[in-house]
Amino acid sequence: MKNIFYKITYNIFLALIVTCLFVCVEQIYRIYNDILSFNLNIKSFLEQFIINLLIISIIRTRAILITFTVIASFVWFQILHFAYFGTWIFPLEYLLFFTKFQETYDTFRTVAQIAIIPTIMIICLISSIYFLLKFSEEKRLKIPFLSFILIAFIIFVPLRVYIKDSKKGHRPNVEYYPIKNTVLNLGYLFGSILPKKISGNTGLEQPVVPTPKLLTNNPDINVIMIMGESLNRNFMSLYDYKIKTTPFLDSIKDDENFVYKKGIASGVVTDVAVPSFFNIIKRPDGVPQIISTNTCLFKMAKNNGFQTYFYSSQAQDQLAHLKNYLCMSNIDKYTDGTSVTKDIDKPALDTFLLNKIEDIDFSKPSFVALQQRASHTPFIDTFPKEFEIFTKENVEDKTISQNTIDYANSIAYTDYIISQLVKKVKEKTNKPTYFIFTSDHASNVGDPNRQGHGRLNYDSIYQVPFFIYGINGAKVMKNNFSDFEFISHYQIGNVVSTLLGYEKKYSYFNTKEDYFVCDSDISGLSGILKISFDKENKQIKTLIE
Structure with missing residues (x-):
């Protein structure tokens, strides 16, 4: 009896040390990080202590070490x-x-330095646990079948989520400790997201709408839709950014056949935003609408006499999921960046798109979709060396990070690509031609604590550009745009469908209404942001989980 008491005491002591190690890792990082704050309390400490005490009491030491390694x-x-x-x-x-x-991986390798401190902390943590366990084999209490109880608990979490079937999604809580967030997130992934994705029933499905009424048969025009990549309009001088990143667009912004507005993306990742755009999806879940192909722009163009093209600088593997949503049977010619790089994971530079313009027969009405790669991370890899226009030495603001400078250069490169596209098309055809430009989503740049994309809670991620530019006598219908400064991806899709000859949905393309931005899952299961506007046109954001 005395021996059992000793072993129980030893287990408690060992669990306390392990708990303190995990707590120290988290709280030290919280103090180090500018966003997080020290938040240790008795409840969270006891929760972690109980978890660690149960793990310490498993019979096999190897199983304990593996469990703690996984947790770490x-x-x-x-x-x-x-x-x-x-x-x-x-x-x-x-x-x-x-x-x-x-x-x-491509994104991580550009910011690998952020892994130094976390890696050192975790190596110290695992090493300490290893040495603690190494000398505890005969001293600790071992409870039979305890591992099965822990496995049952792991199964219970997603099972409870599945049975409860809450329509409210789950988002991490910044005040929870990492393991609690991990358990709850994985529980929601396996208990809600995956079952709904497998069954195809999200509970967010929107009614399928028919193809818009055809008003103009076989319009004798060209429509060139340029889809940018990760381009945040706030870094374009067209939108008054302090560095002159878009000299060509700046030079034509007062042209009577040029209209630009502040775009709101339909998603915060490419695999959501691009399919949503090309299928004119207003709000998630638009998968049933996409499957119907009723509003697929390529199909609509093809059915009204246009030759259809989709040229992407992105690599074959980067488009693997996206292509499923683009009614590919209605695209006459498709080529991606792998045709140049010969690597399914390596994209081409956007000069590839300039070369592909040479392959288009503009004697026939053409609907051309061009998908860029700049300004995706790593930014420095998305433009040629000769486009390192801005440097630490020649920008006025010396506090701007090198990463932001690289991003500015990638946008200057995009501006060049657009200018050359316009030039080449003017040389190849006299047919009225419309250029429409937006980006799939934006990117959070310049904030050392909040970078990248794929997050609904960062306004910058969906702030994309939009312009329409007509050449060769093409009128951009300025009277079809109101003074309202915003336009959604859904409304831009309606601009394109109208040019393709279909019924115009709005009196003004950029109508003030609720806009919807989908998180990283096209079905809306990872979250939806509704953006409304008050009388002063200020945004009112509501997160729909």
Whole structure:
């Protein structure tokens, strides 16, 4: 009896030390990070202590070490994620990590320095636990079948989520410790998101609408839709950014055939925003609408006499999921960046799009979609060396980070690409031609604590540009745009469909109404942001989970 009491006491002592180690890792990082704050309380400490006490009491030492290594790895991922995005990990991101591994790796390697401190902390943590366990084999109490109880608890969490079937999504709580966020997020992923994705029933499905009425048969025009990548309009001098990043667009902004507005993206990642745009989706879940192909712009163009083209600088593998939503059978010619790089994971520079213009037969009405790669992370890799126009030496604001300068250069490169596209099309055809430009989503740049994209809680992620420019006698219908400064992806899609000859939905394309931005899952399961406008046109944001 005395021996059992001693072993129980030893387990408690060992669990206290392990708990203190995990708590120290989190709280030290919280003090180090500018967003987080020290928040240790008795409840969270006791929760972690009980978890660690149960793990310490498992029979096999190897199983204990593996369990703590897995837990420490999740803590490492959470801290690393916070270092880059300024949030704990969202449920769907565990899935996206595997389906978008190459993109994750490409982004991570540019900011690898943020992993130094978390990695050192986790190595120290695991090493300390290893040495503690190494000398505790005969001293601790071992409870039979305890591992099965822990496994049952792991199964219970997603099962409870599935049975409860709450329509409210789950988002990480910044005040929870990393493991609690991990358990709850994985529970929601396996208990709600994956079952709904497998069954195809999200509960957010929108009614399927028919193809708009055809008003003009076979219009004798060209429509060139340029889809930018990760382009934040606030870094364009067209929108008054302090560095002159868009000299060509600046030079034509007063042209009577040029209209530009502040765009609001339909999603915060490419695989959501691009399909939503090209299928004119107003709000999630638009998957049933996409499946119907009723409002697929490529199909609508093809059915009204246009030759259809989709040229993307992005790599083959980067488009693997996206292509499923673009009614590819209605695209006459498709080529991606892999045709140049010969690597399914390596995109081409956007000069590739200039070369592809040469392949288009503009004697026939053409609907051309051009998808860029600049300004995706890593920014420095998205433009040629000769476009390193801005440097630390020649920008007035010396506090601007090198990463922001690289981003500015990528936008200057995009401006050049647009100018050359216009020039080449003017040389190839006299047919009235419309250029429409927006970006799939934006990117959070310049904030050391909140970078990248894929987050609804950062306004900058959906602040994209929009312009329409007519050449060769093409009139851009300025009277069809109001003084309202914003326009949604859905409304831009209606601009395109109207040019393709279909019924115009709005009196003004940029109508003041509720706009919807989808998070990282196209079905809306990872969250939806509704943006409304008050009488002064100020945005009112409501998160729909």
